[in-house]
Structures are given as C-alpha cells and as structure tokens.
Amino acid sequence: MKLHKSTLITVAVTLALAHGAVAADVVGTSTQFSKLTVALTVSTNGVQMERGNSTVNTIGKAKIDNKALLQMLANWSGNSISNWNAAGAQLIYDWDTVQPAVADRTGTNILLYTGSSNPIISGTQTSYFDIDWFNNFGPFTRTFSNMNPGTDTFSDNFDLGYFHLVHNDTADSTAQIDIGANGPKVEKYTQTWDVNHTFLHWTDSEQFKPAGAGEIMNGEQDGAVSGEIDANGSGSGRNTFIYNP
Amino acid sequence: MVCFKGKVAPAAVFVSSPTVVTAPPAPSGPVAPHPEIVRSVTPEQAQAMTAPEKNRLSDWAAKNDPASLSNILGDLVNPQKEIRVAAIAAVKQFRDPSAIPVLKGIAANSDDPSEQQALLDAAEFLSLPVFDLAAKPDAAQPGAAADGGTLQVVVLSDPRQGIKQRRLQNPTATSPQ
Numbered sequence: 058m059k060l061h062k063s064t065l066i067t068v069a070v071t072l073a074l075a076h077g078a079v080a081a082d083v084v085g086t087s088t089q090f091s092k093l094t095v096a097l098t099v100s101t102n103g104v105q106m107e108r109g110n111s112t113v114n115t116i117g118k119a120k121i122d123n124k125a126l127l128q129m130l131a132n133w134s135g136n137s138i139s140n141w142n143a144a145g146a147q148l149i150y151d152w153d154t155v156q157p158a159v160a161d162r163t164g165t166n167i168l169l170y171t172g173s174s175n176p177i178i179s180g181t182q183t184s185y186f187d188i189d190w191f192n193n194f195g196p197f198t199r200t201f202s203n204m205n206p207g208t209d210t211f212s213d214n215f216d217l218g219y220f221h222l223v224h225n226d227t228a229d230s231t232a233q234i235d236i237g238a239n240g241p242k243v244e245k246y247t248q249t250w251d252v253n254h255t256f257l258h259w260t261d262s263e264q265f266k267p268a269g270a271g272e273i274m275n276g277e278q279d280g281a282v283s284g285e286i287d288a289n290g291s292g293s294g295r296n297t298f299i300y301n302p
Numbered sequence: 303m304v305c306f307k308g309k310v311a312p313a314a315v316f317v318s319s320p321t322v323v324t325a326p327p328a329p330s331g332p333v334a335p336h337p338e339i340v341r342s343v344t345p346e347q348a349q350a351m352t353a354p355e356k357n358r359l360s361d362w363a364a365k366n367d368p369a370s371l372s373n374i375l376g377d378l379v380n381p382q383k384e385i386r387v388a389a390i391a392a393v394k395q396f397r398d399p400s401a402i403p404v405l406k407g408i409a410a411n412s413d414d415p416s417e418q419q420a421l422l423d424a425a426e427f428l429s430l431p432v433f434d435l436a437a438k439p440d441a442a443q444p445g446a447a448a449d450g451g452t453l454q455v456v457v458l459s460d461p462r463q464g465i466k467q468r469r470l471q472n473p474t475a476t477s478p479q
C-alpha cells in the first residue's frame with residue numbers, strides 16, 4: 058500500500074498525542090515499599106420493596122479491588138486513569154512516609170500519596186485512603202540467630218490493623234464514603250545481615266482482614282465491610298520503619 | 303479451553319466425557335531405590351524462591367489479557383502453597399468471571415479446608431459487581447424480584463432504630479482507636 062504523506066503526518070501526530078497521554082506526574086519517590094492488594098466486599102441495604110402483603114429488605118453487595126480503588130483515587134484527584142494505567146500505576150504502601158500511595162510500575166515513583174496526612178482536596182471534596190498496620194500488638198514468635206552472618210525472623214500473628222477510606226463532598230451528601238474497620242493482622246518479617254552485621258535484605262508481609270459495620274457508602278448508612286488488605290515487599294538494608302532492634 | 307503454563311489443567315476436572323489415562327510403562331530391569339533428597343530450607347531461602355513468581359503474579363493481576371489469566375490459573379495448582387495463595391489473591395484482582403468454575407473445581411479437589419474456603423471465597427468475590435461511585439451497591443431494583451414477582455419501592459422505619467437511639471444516649475463500649 059502506498060502511504061500518502063498526509064497519512065504519515067496523521068500517524069505521527071497520533072503517536073505524539075498518545076505519547077503525551079501517558080505522562081503521569083511524579084510527586085515523590087519511595088525507597089522502601091510493599092505492593093498492596095485490596096479485596097474488600099461492601100454491603101448495604103437495597104431499596105425497600107413491597108411484594109404482595111410483605112415488605113422486603115435485601116442486601117446489595119459490591120467489591121472494591123485494586124482496580125476499583127485506583128479508579129476512585131484517579132477520579133477524586135483529577136488524574137486520568139488512562140494515563141495512570143499507561144504508567145503501570147499500582148497501589149503500594151510507602152514505608153518512607155508510612156502511608157498508602159499510587160506509584161508507577163517501578164513502585165519507586167509516587168504518583169499520588171493517599172494517607173490521611175495527605176488528603177486529596179479538590180474543591181468541596183476531601184478524600185483519603187489510609188492503613189494502620191500496627192493499630193495494636195499481640196504476642197509474637199521470633200528466631201534471632203546470634204551469629205554473623207545471620208537472620209532475624211519474626212511473626213506477629215495477633216496484631217490489630219485498621220484502614221479508613223473516606224470521601225467527603227460538602228456539596229453532595231449522597232457521594233459520602235466513610236468506610237473504616239479494624240481486624241486481625243498477621244505480619245511476617247525477615248532480616249538478614251552479613252559477617253560484619255551490616256543489614257543486607259528485608260522481606261515483609263502484612264495480611265490484614267478488616268471487618269466493620271456502620272459504614273457509609275455513597276451516602277447510605279449502615280453499610281458493612283469485610284475482606285482482606287495485604288502488603289508484600291522486600292528491599293536491601295533494613296526496613297527502617299519496621300525493623301529497629 | 304483454559305490453558306495452563308505447562309501444568310495439569312484443573313479444567314480437565316470438569317470434562318464430562320471419559321478420559322483415558324495411560325499408565326507409564328513398567329520398568330524392565332531391577333528398580334533402583336528412589337534417592338531421597340532431604341534438604342532443609344530456611345524461611346529466607348523459601349522466600350527467595352517464591353518471591354519472583356509472586357511478583358509476576360502481582361503484575362499479571364493488574365493486566366487484562368488471556369495470557370496473564372492463564373498464568374495466574376496455572377499457579378492455582380502450583381506445588382508451593384505460598385504461590386497458590388498468591389495466585390488466589392491475583393485471580394481476585396484480575397476480575398475475569400471465567401475463572402469461577404476453575405476456582406470451584408480446584409476447591410472441590412483440594413484436601414486443605416482453609417485453601418478450599420479461600421478458593422470458594424475468591425469465586426464469590428469474582429461474582430460481585432464492582433463498587434460504583436455513582437450508585438449504591440447492587441441491590442433489588444423495582445420490578446426485579448428474584449421469583450419474577452413485581453416489586454414496588456416502599457419505606458418502612460428501621461426496626462433497629464430504638465437500639466441505635468439508646469446507644470447514642472448511653473454508649474456501652476468505646477470505639478476502637
């Protein structure tokens with residue numbers, strides 16, 4: 058097929074526009090992060106129905122997964138989900154600033170901080186998504202090797218976690234979201250060091266199973282939430298937030 | 303047909319037609335004793351072995367292509383439990399309802415009750431609609447009764463209203479921090 062000059066120009070312009078569309082602003086960097094996995098089920102009462110001589114209440118359920126949460130955060134912050142997807146946007150937990158964040162595919166380039174200390178404010182709207190992995194502590198198991206090189210491995214099987222997803226619009230009460238819940242959380246952390254007791258590598262997993270009631274979803278009261286939020290990460294040195302022996 | 307990366311396809315469980323499985327030929331000579339390799343693996347070594355695949359699962363979960371789904375489904379039957387658990391988390395994130403029968407099939411053949419439950423929970427999670435910011439979670443709509451009957455919207459007071467008011471006036475426990 059013979060390509061016309063105007064066709065080539067159109068292709069070039071399209072490619073240039075597409076290239077421009079993938080640009081996502083980097084607002085910070087993370088040196089220590091874990092990948093987040095969110096799988097929550099939210100329930101609310103459906104509309105009340107009358108059938109024959111009965112009045113019927115039913116429960117409606119929906120899920121919030123990583124993709125749904127990314128979409129919400131993009132909407133609330135005015136970012137383009139297409140641009141984020143092109144950048145390989147993912148949910149992470151940034152141990153440097155101790156809050157969840159949206160990062161690009163590398164995990165180190167932060168596109169949006171989401172914690173309650175960095176609420177997303179847009180006009181009449183205020184939103185955040187935060188996690189407290191260490192809301193309270195339970196007993197733990199630990200194996201510390203008294204030698205160099207060596208390892209320190211511990212499991213906190215009875216911690217308590219907490220998360221909070223908030224969207225408040227003073228101009229629209231039906232858009233309100235206030236979902237927060239505690240739940241059991243299991244942490245597994247491993248630290249290694251070399252012959253000089255210089256920290257080499259850390260790995261950490263957080264497995265949090267929140268459950269709560271009295272949640273507000275799209276302005277509806279008396280919602281419930283359950284599910285799981287996990288974080289898995291590793292890095293060189295030590296995790297400066299978690300591991301402070 | 304669902305493809306798995308070089309592993310036994312769990313979907314085969316659902317094939318209703320009889321499947322002929324040919325036994326491997328019996329060894330002709332004397333059978334040497336099976337060498338038993340006992341290797342103690344430290345938690346760090348185990349983690350180092352599974353971490354790359356768990357990372358790949360995380361990447362596949364964020365995608366939307368058949369190859370990624372196939373890879374995730376393949377890891378649902380990985381010999382290492384840690385990988386299987388990560389695959390269950392990944393399949394929930396992938397959002398493809400075609401994985402539901404696969405999850406149920408593997409659950410039916412699992413000997414581990416906790417893993418069985420996790421597989422069934424994942425199947426249920428996949429069947430849920432995604433939370434819609436513009437609407438309430440999926441619920442009964444007017445004219446959509448499950449048994450085909452006609453539904454009309456009505457408003458009754460909350461039967462728990464009395465309890466709620468009493469709790470507001472006299473809380474019985476403090477809220478968690």
